[in-house]
Amino acid sequence: MVQHPDIDQTPPAYPEPGTVPRDIPAGVTGPQAPSASDDVTSAAPKRGAVARQVVARILFVLGASFALTAVVTGMLEASLRAKSDEPTLVGPALLGFAILWILVLGVVGLLGSLRAATVVVVTLGLVLAAVNVVRMDILRLPLSFRDVVFLKDPAFLVEMVPVRDLVKGAVAVLAVAAALTWLVSRAGRRRPRWRRGRPGWWGWMAFRGVAVALAVTLVLLAAGFNTPGNVVRDAYDRNGADWRPWAQSRNYLLNGFVGGVLSNLPTDPMNVPPGYDEATMEEVAQRWTKVAAVRNRGTDPSLLEKTNVVIVLSESMGDTAALEHATFAEDPMPEIHGLMRAGGARMVSNFYGTGTSSMEFAVLTGQNTTLFKPQISSPYQQFVTDYPGYPNAVGWLKQMGHGAVAIHPYTPHMYQRPDVYKNFGFDEFIDRDSMTERARLGNGGFISDRSGYREVLRELRENDDPMVVQLVSMQNHLPYQGRYDDPIEVTSDKPLRQAVGQWARGVKGTDEAVAEFLRELSTQGERTIVIQYGDHFPGIFSDAQVKAEGLNIFRTPFFVWDSANPEGTGPKNGGLVGNPSGGDVAPNAAMQLALQQVGAPLPPYFTLLAEVQEKVGVVRGRKILTPDGEEITVQDLSADQKALLRDLRLVQYDFSIGERYALEEMWYPSGE
Known part of the structure; x- marks a missing residue:
């Protein structure tokens, strides 16, 4: 083909689809101009x-x-x-x-x-x-x-x-x-x-x-x-x-x-028990008022009006003698074991390694935390402060003229204690910053139990009225690494042996402080009863040992000491009057056991708690630890035992989140 020299043979450059080149005059048609259909298809x-x-x-x-x-x-x-x-x-x-x-x-x-x-x-x-x-x-x-x-x-x-x-x-x-x-x-x-x-x-x-x-x-x-x-x-x-x-x-x-x-998201503490209403609670209150009248024959109605009451929660105080898979070179708590024999028992904690506020709540209110929904592990934080007042032993004792002081040698904010203690009726809350003595035991440890006991003694000496004083100690709280230069030698799981020995040395310090405290109280010249218990074992044992120990890892010391009868007044001059079998006791039974030990009358509410402890045993949710030490289920209980448990549930619901229909008749005669 012959190429004309004046004609460019380069193929024409067509524009990109959808564009209109500026050099194409309007109205020109042909292959150089895009059609309307090109816009649609592109x-x-x-x-x-x-x-x-x-x-x-x-x-x-x-x-x-x-x-x-x-x-x-x-x-x-x-x-x-x-x-x-x-x-x-x-x-x-x-x-x-x-x-x-x-x-x-x-x-x-x-x-x-x-x-x-x-x-x-x-x-x-x-x-x-x-x-x-x-x-x-x-x-x-x-x-x-x-x-x-x-x-x-x-x-x-x-x-x-x-x-x-x-x-x-x-x-x-x-x-x-x-x-x-x-x-x-x-x-x-x-x-x-x-x-x-x-x-x-x-x-x-x-x-x-x-x-x-x-x-x-x-x-x-x-x-x-x-x-x-x-x-x-x-x-x-x-x-x-x-x-x-x-x-x-x-x-x-x-x-x-x-x-x-x-x-573990928030939930109501308890379901409404079947049959709960005002008429039912009136019937329950009348029944237990009659039982209390019979049980209280021969007791002194005015005994507590002139008696100091000291309640001590001993932090991380498990019973070393209860352990079967740990052997200590010496008994870390000989004084406490002697006090348990004279007027005490082993308390069954609800938790291992934690649960301090739960135990404190159970002892002060008489309420069994295992009857609440399982998600309720800390009533203080979860519902107590939702109410302007909450029934407890402190408020009950204050109606008899007692002054009320709470002592905790640590930060005041843990578990909302300032609000809870105000709710419970305490007149004063002494924390670590307001204590007169703040000596510490060991290297970098917490304020010692000895300092806590001396604060209790100071409160008793400075007040003419009978007092109810609660001490929640801190000395033996975790961590223990390097706290003591002379840990007690212990045979247990090798990886954790050092921590157990450190803890045991701290327990020994508590034991010595208890002996000194009770000697001081004996010289006060006024009657004082001491109710002391451990909240739980510290979480320092291996999973294998915890599993092997079973219920032993939940057993803590509990004793009641009375300055009027320091040697004990239980069966054969030992044990607890309200626990003749010598078996384990429930945390919520502590106050009624103490009242029986010193010969004080029981209000109808505590009478119910006493009957449950004596005839049913330690209630742990769906499990029961009988007074004879047998572990059974609720279904294994007799009809009479189930009736006791039913009344306990009704009263606990009524006093906690219910209408408190029976509170005045069963416990607070003048209301809250």
């Missing part, structure tokens, strides 16, 4: 491409958040299994994973960035896992929403965990957050953020909105986890959940960290 592929981009981004976020959830779940579950390899049930585990995944997607939707969500979620998961490991190590209980209250008292955290370790932990968290930020900023191809007006923006925003809405809806539904008919709880139950709230470590292990946390 827009469809563009919209499809944008839609594919949005779908791809969403699928990527779903997959990445799934992996992120797996990482966080692994950290949380590992924190539970630091000392146990028990598997989680499959159904609850999958549900917990799904719940956590939805929450992670909610964080992504809220922040609008997978990278930012990764930093936040992984850092938070790491913090929760680390705190849970420490909490399990110290208190043998996993994290729950109630632990938020500890943030109000950072001094407690500092004393429970060395500052050095707290600083290391904070630095580690910051380092992890910084490293994550750096890694995610460089991981994979950086995708441009969708901004308003950019193609696909509405699709991405719709996904974010759905993710946040799902997460918020789930949170609202889960908040009522313990209410009847809750859909989240029903889903767990249908998928094989095995709730063990009376053993929280196992509860979390079986149902997963998420399931465990949900099962």
Whole structure:
């Protein structure tokens, strides 16, 4: 073919579809001008491409958040299994994973960035896992929403965990957050953020909105986890959940960290007992008023009006003699064991390694905490302060003219004690900052029991009226590392032997302080009764030993000492008048046992508690420890025993969260 030299042979450059070149005159037709149909056909592929981009981004976020959830779940579950390899049930585990995944997607939707969500979620998961490991190590209980209250008292955290370790932990968290930020900023191809007006923006925003809405809806539904008919709880139950709230470590292990946390969300302390109404409570009150009148024959109605009452909760005081798998080179508590033989017994604590406020509540109110719902582990924090006043032994004694002082040689804010003590009727609360003596035992230990006892003596000497003084000690609280230079030698699990020996040395110090305290009281010239008990063993024994000990790991010392009869007045000059079998006693039976020991009359309420202790035994939820030491279930009780337990439930509900129909007749003759 011949090429004309004046004609350019380069193929014409057609414009991109959908554009109109400026050099084509209006009205020109032909192959150089785009037709109207070109605009329509080219827009469809563009919209499809944008839609594919949005779908791809969403699928990527779903997959990445799934992996992120797996990482966080692994950290949380590992924190539970630091000392146990028990598997989680499959159904609850999958549900917990799904719940956590939805929450992670909610964080992504809220922040609008997978990278930012990764930093936040992984850092938070790491913090929760680390705190849970420490909490399990110290208190043998996993994290729950109630632990938020500890943030109000950072001094407690500092004393429970060395500052050095707290600083290391904070630095580690910051380092992890910084490293994550750096890694995610460089991981994979950086995708441009969708901004308003950019193609696909509405699709991405719709996904974010759905993710946040799902997460918020789930949170609202889960908040009522313990209410009847809750859909989240029903889903767990249908998928094989095995709730063990009376053993929280196992509860979390079986149902997963998420399931465990949900099962401990707020709930009503008790269900309404069948038949509860004003007429029923009037009948119960009349019945126990008659029983009390019979039991009180021969007692001195005015005895307590001129008698001081001292109540001592001894922190981390388990009965060393009860242990079968630990042998001490010397008896750390010879004085206390002698007092137990003269007028005491072993008390069965509700917890191991924790539960101080629960025991204090049970002794002062006479209420059995195991009759509340299993989620109620700390009545002080969970419902006591919801009421303007709460029935307890302090208020009852004040009606007889007693002054009331509470002493706790530590920060006042633990377990909301200032509010609780005001609610209970204490006239004064002395904490570590207001004590006159603050000597400490050991290296870096807490204020000593000896200082606490001397504060009690000072209160008794400075007040002419009879006093009720409660001391909650602190000396033997964890941690023990390096506290004493001469720990008591002990044969037990080798890895924990040093901690047990350190604790035992502190117990020895308490024993010596008790002997000194009682000698001082003997010279006071006024009658004083002392009710002392241990709250729990410290959480320093291995899981294997705890399992091997069984109920022994819950047995704590309990004794009643009367300055008028220091050698004891029980059967054969020993033991407790109200516990002739010599068996274990319940925490809520302590006050009535003390009254019987000194020969004081029992109000109808304490008469009911006495009959339950003597004829049923120690009630521990669904289990019963009989006066003869046999462990049975509630179903094994006789009809008469079940009737006693029914009355106990009715009265406890009435006095705690009920209408208090029977309070005046059974305990508070002048009202609250």
